[in-house]
Amino acid sequence: MKKTLALLVIPALLVLGGCQKSASKPEVVTTFEPIYEFTKAVVGDKIEVENIVPSNQEVHEFEPSAKQVATMxxxxxxIYNSDNLEHWVSKIKNKGVKIEASQDVDKIKGDPHTWVSPKQAIVEVNTITEQLSKKFPKYKTTFNKNAVAYTAKLKKLDAEFDTLKMANQKTFITQHEAFSYLARDYGLNQIAIAGIDPEVEPSAATLTKLKSEMEKSGLTVVYSEENATSKLAETLAKSTGAKVMQINTVEGLTNQQKKDGASYLTLMEENLTALRKTIK
Ligand SMILES: [Zn+2]
Structure with a gap:
């Protein structure tokens, strides 16, 4: 009896599932944490937004499941950050629009970490607002109002980062080359131990070069990212007597950070405090 009922119910669910207007289907889908936060800030409670990459997972190595492909x-x-980060987006043939949030950013070749600079976060929020307003014109006023409120917070953050331009010592060492936009926009000099992809390991020659660079600039801090292995940063710090400090690429949130109500804004404030230990 139960089996018969299940057989009847499943096709009915499939029919509902195939319907685009079904209430259970999110109309807006984002790829990973910062894009989700920016989008949520713009749409407010007007539209359901679903995020794909779990916030405690690495976006660089991520591949969506079949179910997630269907959702997209x-x-x-x-909405995604850039073609050279969430490369799997190009394979999705969605019924609606695709919005590359970084489309209006002045790009650094091969580097997708645009959102790590508050200046570029503002550009991305504006792009998301503009494109979503085209897709959902009836919410245009609300989206604009929400975006103004959120970009005011980003502008405050941007002004705080701008003060780094006045520092005498502007070099900082990071584990993963994720802060190029931040360095460019605020006049800093980033030296990365590993490349843009955190999984790529540096050579012994690179480590030797980094050691002499640290001595030259008198650096006593090596930054390592939360949510990533800190092995390289620890090795370098140990061999130079420096200490390791956490910095965040805001690619995701740990379960604890989520519980604590962390966000792009709070994590970037923490980054600023951490950077001020070397940039002064
Ligand atoms: Zn990254």
């Missing part, structure tokens, strides 16, 4: 395919708007 059914979306009216699929």
């Amino acid at each position: 395919t059914n979306s009216s708007a699929l």
Whole structure:
């Protein structure tokens, strides 16, 4: 009896699932944490937004599941950061629009970490607002109002980072080359132990070069990212007598950070405090 009922119920669910207007289907889908936060700030409670990459997972290595591919395919708007980060987005044939949040950013070749600079976060929020307003014109006024409120917070953050331009010592060492936009926009000099992809390990020659660079600039801090291995940063710090400090690429949130109500804004404030230990 139960089996018969299940057989009847499943096709009915499939029919509902195939319908784009079904209430259970998110109209807007985002790829990973910062894009989700920016989008949520713009749409408020007007539209359901679903995020794909779990906030405690590495975006660089991520591949979506078949179920997630279906969610993205059914979306009216699929918002992602850039073609060279969430490369799997190009394979999704969604029914609606695809919005590359970084489309208006002045790009550094091969580097997707645009959001790590508050200046570029503002550009991305504006792009998301503009594109979503085109897709959902009836919410245009609300989206604009929400975006103004959120970008005011980003502008405050941007002004705080701008004060780093006045420092005498502007060099900082990071484990993963994720702060190039931040360095460019605020006049800093980033030296990375590993490349843009945190999984790529540096050579012994690179480590020797880094050691002499640290001595030259008198650096006593090596920054390592939360949510990533800190092995390289620890090795370098140990061999130079420096200490390791945490910095965040805001690619995701740990479960604890989520519990504590952390966000792009709070993590970037923490980054600023950490950077001020060397940039002064
Ligand atoms: Zn990264």
